[in-house]
Amino acid sequence: MKWNFLHNTTDKILVVSTEGILDLPSANEMRDEGMKLIRQHGYLLCMLDHSKTEGFEINVFDTYDLPKKYKELNIPPSFRMAVVVPEERRENSHFYETVCRNNGYSVSVFFERESALQWLKGC
Secondary structure, three states: OEEEEEEEOOOOEEEEEEEEEEEHHHHHHHHHHHHHHHHHHOOOEEEEEEEEEEEEEOOHHHHHHHHHHHHHOOOOOOOEEEEEOOHHHHHHHHHHHHHHHHOOOEEEEEOOHHHHHHHHOOO
């Protein structure tokens, strides 16, 4: 999987765009790189855009364990993340959203970038 980080300095949002097959090793590496940038720039908002991702190879158990990793990384509860996915990934993505919210993280899934951006900005 490939990813690209863009800085929306006006709204203090880290935007991460991905391509290819999303697997757990790539997701872990991307998250670690992203967290360094988030801490470096003081971002509390992130848009994770998987709309161009060709497939997902993260199973239900891995998804369920992701919030544990977030806690290990000391991601604050005030951190908000919007995840943009293709609509055919609706069910799996809403499971991820629910698991995160049940663990105190503000995560919402969207099917297009503009809605995700508006949610992040609180509009």
